Amino acid sequence: MSINRLKFKIARIDLSKGSCEAEIRPQSDFDLYLGGRGLNAKLLFEGQPKGVDPFGPDNQIIFGTGKLVGTPVPTAGQLTITSKSPATDLYFKSNTGGAWAKGLRRAGWDAVVVSGKSEKPVYLVVDDEEISIRDASDLWGKTVRETAAAMAEIFGSGWDFATIGPAGENLVRFACIMTSLYHAAGRGGIGAVMGAKRLKSIAVRGSGKIQVADHEALQSEVLSVLSTIDKSVKAKLYVNYGTAATIEMANESYALPVMNFRRNRIDGGHRLGGTYLVEKGYMVNGAACSACPLACHKFHQVKEGQYKGFSGGPEYETLAALGVGCGVTNPEAVLKGNELCNDLGIDTISAGGVIQWLFESVEKGIVPADIGEGLSLNWGDDETVVELLKRIAYRQGVGELLAEGTKRIAEKFGGDSWKWAVQAQGLEQSCVDTRVAKAYALAFAVNPRGPDHLHAQPMVEFAAFPEAVALFKMLLGKEELPPATSIEGKPELVRWHEDIFAVTDSLGICSFATTSSYIISVASLCRFIESALGMKLTERTLRTIGQRTIVLERMFNVRENPSRRDTLPWRLMNDPITEGPNKGQVNSEAELKEMLDRYYRLQGYDPKTGRPTREGLTSLGLIPDVKGMEAVLEDG
Amino acid sequence: MDKILLIDLKKCTGCETCIDVCSMRHAGAYAEGTSRIRLRRDEARAVFVPLVCEQCAYHPCVDVCPEEAITYDSGLGTFVVDEETCIGCGLCTEACPFEGIHLAADKALKCDLCEGSPLCAKFCYSGAIQWVKVRTETILADLEDKARKMEELRGGYEHQ
Amino acid sequence: MYIEIRLYHGLDRYLPKGEGEYGRRLDVPPETTAGQVLASLGVPVHKAMVLFIGGRVVGRNYVLKSGDVLTAMLPAGGGV
Numbered sequence: 001m002s003i004n005r006l007k008f009k010i011a012r013i014d015l016s017k018g019s020c021e022a023e024i025r026p027q028s029d030f031d032l033y034l035g036g037r038g039l040n041a042k043l044l045f046e047g048q049p050k051g052v053d054p055f056g057p058d059n060q061i062i063f064g065t066g067k068l069v070g071t072p073v074p075t076a077g078q079l080t081i082t083s084k085s086p087a088t089d090l091y092f093k094s095n096t097g098g099a100w101a102k103g104l105r106r107a108g109w110d111a112v113v114v115s116g117k118s119e120k121p122v123y124l125v126v127d128d129e130e131i132s133i134r135d136a137s138d139l140w141g142k143t144v145r146e147t148a149a150a151m152a153e154i155f156g157s158g159w160d161f162a163t164i165g166p167a168g169e170n171l172v173r174f175a176c177i178m179t180s181l182y183h184a185a186g187r188g189g190i191g192a193v194m195g196a197k198r199l200k201s202i203a204v205r206g207s208g209k210i211q212v213a214d215h216e217a218l219q220s221e222v223l224s225v226l227s228t229i230d231k232s233v234k235a236k237l238y239v240n241y242g243t244a245a246t247i248e249m250a251n252e253s254y255a256l257p258v259m260n261f262r263r264n265r266i267d268g269g270h271r272l273g274g275t276y277l278v279e280k281g282y283m284v285n286g287a288a289c290s291a292c293p294l295a296c297h298k299f300h301q302v303k304e305g306q307y308k309g310f311s312g313g314p315e316y317e318t319l320a321a322l323g324v325g326c327g328v329t330n331p332e333a334v335l336k337g338n339e340l341c342n343d344l345g346i347d348t349i350s351a352g353g354v355i356q357w358l359f360e361s362v363e364k365g366i367v368p369a370d371i372g373e374g375l376s377l378n379w380g381d382d383e384t385v386v387e388l389l390k391r392i393a394y395r396q397g398v399g400e401l402l403a404e405g406t407k408r409i410a411e412k413f414g415g416d417s418w419k420w421a422v423q424a425q426g427l428e429q430s431c432v433d434t435r436v437a438k439a440y441a442l443a444f445a446v447n448p449r450g451p452d453h454l455h456a457q458p459m460v461e462f463a464a465f466p467e468a469v470a471l472f473k474m475l476l477g478k479e480e481l482p483p484a485t486s487i488e489g490k491p492e493l494v495r496w497h498e499d500i501f502a503v504t505d506s507l508g509i510c511s512f513a514t515t516s517s518y519i520i521s522v523a524s525l526c527r528f529i530e531s532a533l534g535m536k537l538t539e540r541t542l543r544t545i546g547q548r549t550i551v552l553e554r555m556f557n558v559r560e561n562p563s564r565r566d567t568l569p570w571r572l573m574n575d576p577i578t579e580g581p582n583k584g585q586v587n588s589e590a591e592l593k594e595m596l597d598r599y600y601r602l603q604g605y606d607p608k609t610g611r612p613t614r615e616g617l618t619s620l621g622l623i624p625d626v627k628g629m630e631a632v633l634e635d636g
Numbered sequence: 637m638d639k640i641l642l643i644d645l646k647k648c649t650g651c652e653t654c655i656d657v658c659s660m661r662h663a664g665a666y667a668e669g670t671s672r673i674r675l676r677r678d679e680a681r682a683v684f685v686p687l688v689c690e691q692c693a694y695h696p697c698v699d700v701c702p703e704e705a706i707t708y709d710s711g712l713g714t715f716v717v718d719e720e721t722c723i724g725c726g727l728c729t730e731a732c733p734f735e736g737i738h739l740a741a742d743k744a745l746k747c748d749l750c751e752g753s754p755l756c757a758k759f760c761y762s763g764a765i766q767w768v769k770v771r772t773e774t775i776l777a778d779l780e781d782k783a784r785k786m787e788e789l790r791g792g793y794e795h796q
Numbered sequence: 797m798y799i800e801i802r803l804y805h806g807l808d809r810y811l812p813k814g815e816g817e818y819g820r821r822l823d824v825p826p827e828t829t830a831g832q833v834l835a836s837l838g839v840p841v842h843k844a845m846v847l848f849i850g851g852r853v854v855g856r857n858y859v860l861k862s863g864d865v866l867t868a869m870l871p872a873g874g875g876v
């Protein structure tokens with residue numbers, strides 16, 4: 001089977017018609033977008049008009065991966081899932097790891113585009129070149145683990161599955177898609193999009209081969225990256241502790257969002273941190289995504305007690321959202337909660353966010369305390385947090401309301417509760433206190449999917465490790481890192497990170513490699529692209545390609561909701577920090593505006609509206625390449 | 637040969653880079669079927685077991701082969717399968733307690749130690765595969781350990 | 797004077813024996829610097845190590861005051 005290196009082979013599945021068709025994309029798609037997230041964005045934009053119902057047949061859900069996946073380029077195993085979100089009614093992309101993307105590439109496909117809606121539950125089977133739609137009545141209602149077990153009975157070993165749990169089936173607005181028992185494409189409710197289509201799972205197996213232009217050069221570069229890891233403090237932290245190591249860091253520096261962003265530190269918070277989880281023997285192993293040496297996703301076990309069991313993860317965000325955010329410092333409870341979210345298919349960040357809103361609303365008397373039907377709804381109630389996750393997945397009792405997400409539940413209860421709904425455009429903020437990290441604040445505000453960290457991750461502003469200093473010097477010509485609370489240089493920082501992040505997602509490698517741990521420099525990335533695909537690209541070209549995706553995503557939102565503004569949740573903009581060395585800091589309107597003004601200017605956007613201009617779209621080639629792009633400008 | 641591939645099950649994270657580089661070396665492409673090293677995944681417990689020829693002193697695969705297709709190559713320092721002679725009967729794959737030999741396109745494939753510089757060990761970041769000097773006492777104990785673990789896991793897969 | 801020291805990310809192996817998970821109360825002479833305390837515990841010098849006093853980043857030359865809480869760890873950051 002030959003897989004053309006620079007052309008994408010995509011499958012178009014229409015669940016209403018029950019049809020599957022193959023399509024070969026022109027090479028210009030690679031030249032302009034590289035694939036993965038970039039191609040997904042173009043397909044989403046062109047393939048549906050504005051205003052579709054996220055739960056309706058016209059909303060596409062696109063599973064796309066990059067051309068480096070299927071090779072041993074470190075971290076080459078990422079999948080991007082793109083759709084219109086039922087939480088935000090806007091553009092949404094979500095990334096996940098595991099081995100599903102590699103299976104898809106080895107099967108000879110670069111993307112699967114699903115539209116329509118099935119009357120009965122179905123699942124897709126991608127068996128090398130053959131794609132079929134099968135009855136999933138026996139699978140509907142099963143948890144992710146139960147589904148995996150049932151699929152193993154049918155298919156045996158060697159298959160990977162992208163599955164939703166009961167949360168997706170029940171249209172929980174923050175349901176996620178699991179590409180293994182514990183790799184999640186989270187945020188935004190894309191699991192609910194699959195659920196609305198009555199699509200339970202996509203099974204994939206690829207027996208094909210991946211050829212590259214120069215395997216010796218590629219593998220030599222791989223070894224070079226492996227030796228870089230050994231010298232990198234940041235990378236070794238991921239290897240040894242995973243993302244949990246950030247918990248004690250944030251707790252000790254009063255940067256941890258505790259109790260719905262009202263506090264920044266909690267006694268005992270370190271018990272949810274990487275040091276504790278490793279030292280106390282909870283951590284069992286790392287579970288690597290395809291080709292990844294870091295294996296940052298850590299697998300844990302609670303050996304006895306009420307929370308006994310295994311837990312794939314939790315990551316920093318989960319430890320913050322379900323743990324310290326809720327006032328909980330019992331790691332075993334968070335391990336349990338994390339595993340439930342894996343099994344039921346729930347995004348942990350939004351789940352934690354809406355539970356925190358509930359605790360604060362009960363505290364303030366907006367929501368009656370008996371709404372928990374026997375559950376006590378107080379900060380630190382770990383048993384309650386665990387139980388609420390189940391009620392959310394099955395929309396039982398108060399779970400029915402929580403399943404709608406923080407924005408909608410606050411609207412329902414009214415009063416001042418919208419002020420502590422820590423969300424913007426319908427997405428709960430990731431557990432980063434942007435009042436102490438202004439580059440993150442800007443990144444969260446301009447992120448098309450909402451106030452979330454997986455858009456830029458401008459790690460350099462938090463800690464002075466060598467790669468950070470080098471990057472900052474390159475971008476601004478300065479040796480000294482301005483403090484995280486300063487806005488100086490932050491627009492430049494965000495722009496570099498979001499461009500590189502977009503390119504990373506489009507190639508199918510992990511943002512932890514090119515940002516966060518910086519083990520794959522842009523120069524190294526160019527060498528990988530050349531040795532794998534025979535294409536010589538420069539940093540400049542890569543940044544342009546990244547820009548193109550960033551602007552394309554922004555235009556989807558301009559078309560979808562012209563009144564959308566780059567902003568942050570009310571609390572982050574109006575409630576200053578109350579403790580620690582950053583007391584008094586806030587993401588004020590004025591400060592955010594100053595960063596946005598500069599960001600818009602550097603991006604070439606209209607300074608008043610923050611929108612890309614005709615000139616910008618044309619110079620990036622989005623006009624004329626993307627059908628319907630010009631029309632958005634005409635609608636004004 | 638005074639070195640051996642040592643597999644440490646506790647360290648394998650399941651990244652499968654070993655499979656990639658092995659298949660590229662032996663079949664000229666990144667694929668799974670043509671790799672001489674494979675992986676058993678028990679995702680539910682995050683246990684990953686590299687399956688590769690353990691260079692046994694007692695080589696049951698050799699003994700059971702009806703065509704005598706598996707013979708010792710002193711240059712490579714390991715037993716190799718003569719692909720011309722191999723009839724793909726699969727008896728060796730059943731005899732091997734470590735699932736270290738398998739059939740692909742009707743031929744038995746096994747590790748040939750890459751002419752003295754095994755790529756899997758070179759690219760294994762976690763140290764689950766190491767190319768180390770033989771220390772007989774510990775090697776035997778490690779092999780017994782692994783055989784026991786394989787039995788355990790095989791039992792586990794039955795219930796899957 | 798008494799200070800508290802907290803060590804994480806593997807540095808905790810340098811904590812002297814005592815009660816408490818990652819923290820210890822230490823009696824140090826006045827005018828001791830953060831760097832001197834770490835050296836006295838045998839914590840190896842690491843360019844990328846991050847030191848905090850009360851959540852604020854400080855350098856090795858910081859002169860400790862009575863009651864200070866000195867935290868040392870590696871530069872973790874970046875969540876998923």
